[in-house]
Amino acid sequence: MALNRAVLTIWYVNCDNPAAVLETEPKADRGYGRKYLAQLNPLFPVTPIGQFPLNRSAQADDHEFYIGGYPGVTVVQTVIHADKDSPLRLSELNPKLRQALPSEDVYACAVNEKEGWAGFAHWHHGEIKRVFSGTRYELMEDSGLPLTFENPYWAGDKAEPLGGISLPFEPRDLMEEAQRHWLGVSIDNEGPDLHVVGYAVDGRPEPKVDTAPQVKSVSQLTSDAAFKLGMGPSNADYDDYESPEEEPTTSTSENFQRVLETSTDFAKKATIRAGSFLRNATDRARDYIADRRNR
Template sequence: MESIVTLWFVNVTDPGTVLEAEPKADRGFGRKYLAQLNPAWPITPIGQFPLNRSAQASPGEFYIAGFPGITVVQTVLTETPSLSELNPRLLDSIPAKDIYAFAVNRDTGYGGIAHWHDGVLKRSLCAERTRTYEDVGLPIPFESPFWAGERAEAAGGISLPFEPVDLVDEAQRSWLGVDISPDGPDIHVVGYAVDGRPEPKVAEAPRHRAQPGPDRTAEQSPAPGDSGDYDDYEDHKAEESSSDSLARLADTTGTAARQLGRGVGHWWQRTRTYVTEKLRHSDRD
């Protein structure tokens, strides 16, 4: 039976606080982890995304992240209906005080939860509604409403009074201290393939440099030595007199005004005459 298994290796007393901060995933960490887990694997990064807002891992894929005191690994396993029988190489791949495992197959209704503390299995429950694969240890308090039939309608016969998949969701919230659903904080991970597929190619947008249009005037073009890429550099030219500055402004504005139409041009002629008279009288002072 194929199931999606998510392992949490925890070395902090309050993992919820760490995860609520939405730490970023280190792309290099996952590559090193997989190289140590199986040096023969061809490792291909396939993307970065929130674990709880993306499609779950597919066969041949690992979603991995290393946070302060916490490591999460999600992959697809076959023939592991009992979490106590997880491959020791995978289970021991990260030294941790507490290890939590969650397994689901939503097509069959299979759900599994397990907790190891200091290397000792404390609790494991792996089941479908009509079949229990493993029931080790005492029920945890968060399981009570499920066993009491408060979380699902009765199915009768030998069926469990709850859906095992629903118990998995509750176990994650209780053990990790944070909502792992899409409503919770982003759990940033990096995805890797180990089946030899090529790395996805992302097309780069072509870079275009702005070209001067056919109507661009000399006043609008960059001066020799100026950078055409930036417009916030100082223009270190000699300071102009107030009369020269006003005259140059009048000429430049006149060019723009003429381009706007004849009506604006008539207005400009009157304004230019006024400005010229002001300049002429100013020069006499």
């Protein structure tokens, strides 16, 4: 199989406990990603395309980079391609990408879901320590000493056997286990949010954000007016508040007039209630004074 495309997630790690960093769900900023891309290729026409959790979004597409820079840990997701007529090999990952940031450890995890291919690689101080890649039916790379977490997979304890020369596990499962082992957290919906900023480098325009004000319904306008007057369901003294029926074809001027009329009606009610309260209070005070004089 001449695999020539995969989604790559690469981790640049310069701390002893990346899990402690990632579990805090650190934020990402645009400036850091721009600096990374400028160093990778100063000629990139960089366009921000959004900010979102890496583990709760669609994967990066061609000419896209999802970047999160955290204390001691940087993650970048993008799409990589092999040279024409050559298979994709993680051990031959573009040195410019692998060395984009000075790092003690670099972990690369890649997947092509359509082909059922996945792989992972680890470099320590620039020296490759472990690399694996392939499909269930074709092993492409397998060098370096297998790590302890790999044992149950090679023993066939993690997947149903398919027989023949097939691998006893799904390569993507092993790749995800390697990522969990190295980072100390799951990079999925059950793990912490890993905030990244997305960039396109193909010259596309920045997505437009709809900033048009929302038009409120008649009932919402009436409710807002009632709240400002101290009336409505939230005020126990005005439990007879009712919203007028909404007419879908009413013009804007008619809607506004109805709100004014309704608000005026509420104000009248408030005045009547207030007057009644004051009269009752006055009567009670007068009776109290008269009673005191007669004693």
